[in-house]
Amino acid sequence: MHNFLDAFKFIGHNGQIRGEPRLPTLVHLTLETLKIAGIGIGLALVIAIPIGVWLGHIHRGSFVAINLGNIWRALPSLAVLAIGVAFLGIGLGNVELALIVLAVPPMITNAYVAIDGVDRDVVDAARGMGLTGWEILRQLELPLGIPLIFAGIRTAALFVVSTTTIAALTGYSGSLGDIINNETSYHLSGVLGAAICIAALALVVEFALAGVQRLLTPKGLKVSGREEVSALVPVVSELA
């Protein structure tokens, strides 16, 4: 058990080991991990959400949107990173490309299902009241689709954080995964400390996104406190 105590000491010392040369601090590596993951999620959002929302709005392309999600789940992240390294070499470009490849499909699938699944009667009523297609999208379909769109974003974000740390195994240095990949310098306590930080980071990201989702969800859609743990995996789109 004292390994775990040492791990917390390691975290307390911000990743420095007494009597050893200065190492990158834990705070620095955590921020770097967040930066790499953030860029990946951001780029994926910009690519995926407009496509998914638009396909859902015009009710076209269900075959592509749904099957994209199915194929995505089958992509092992280490394999995607490895193939990327073969073509692009080790570097941030390869990591970000892998993150985008892994994050875009679940975002598209869920955004599509979210918008496509908005009650047609509601849309017809809005059209009857004279709303244009754009107004229907902005005022009706997007707010009603928020829970499912966010389910996709959260699934993707989870994958991205996890893959960012795995990137260390493929030689990319600059994330918390470095510590895990370098037991010689950091010893077991450091590796455990980094693992605890990675786990905490993933949970924090997950809860933060759940909070954002709560803020964006229209009041009428909020079911009292029951939905917050249930959106982790896009099972809804699976059963649809």
Place this chain on the structure above:
Amino acid sequence: MIALAAGGPVIPTFGGGGSSFTCERANRLFCSSWLSRNWGPVLWPALRQHIVLTLIAVTIGFVISTTLALIAYRRRWLERPVLIITSILYTIPSLALFELLEPVPGLGLSRTTAEVALVSYTLLIMFRNTLTGLREVPDEVRDAAAGMGMGPLRSLLRVELPLAVPAIIAGVRIATVTVISLATVASLIDNEGLGVPILTAISNEVFKTELIAAGALAVGLALTADGLLVIIQRLLTPWTRAA
């Protein structure tokens, strides 16, 4: 913890060797000569280990999560605690979970450690899908079964579970491809599976052929497993095809 390249020599040393290793020495994008030489000694054993790891993890995960789902189907209060715990397990990144389990007494750098972590990732998916599938059986169907004189157990086995099969298999599909994906990372812990050639290639001057071959095998295995499970589901639920 980093058990790289323990599987023996994989690439003929860059720089050494005869003229038959020109492609490898130049580290070109893909050397088919390497593939034919190393399929038997390197890739096939890794693929076989990967399949075994996955089968064990999905089977154990299926037994645990189905049991929990059946209990939660009858005792509603159990659903929430199980969901919270399995969600947290699912959220922890694989690299971190493998490392956190390793110092636990009795686990260490072993296949058991890898399997414990892999199983923990299947629980949320299969538990929720099975429970949702059972809950979505229409009340009228349940009433009809009771009206035909079926007791709760017979109704569960003959009516409710069969109707939940599509949802259950959907869960098994997601769990299987998830395990195939994470088992590549598990190579760090148990030094087997398709992650081994990937990690070897990285530490061996980023040997491209091996990266592409092992990566493609992992992707191909996941897609094949997913496809097989779709076929199994069609066979198990002939009534859904009529629709």
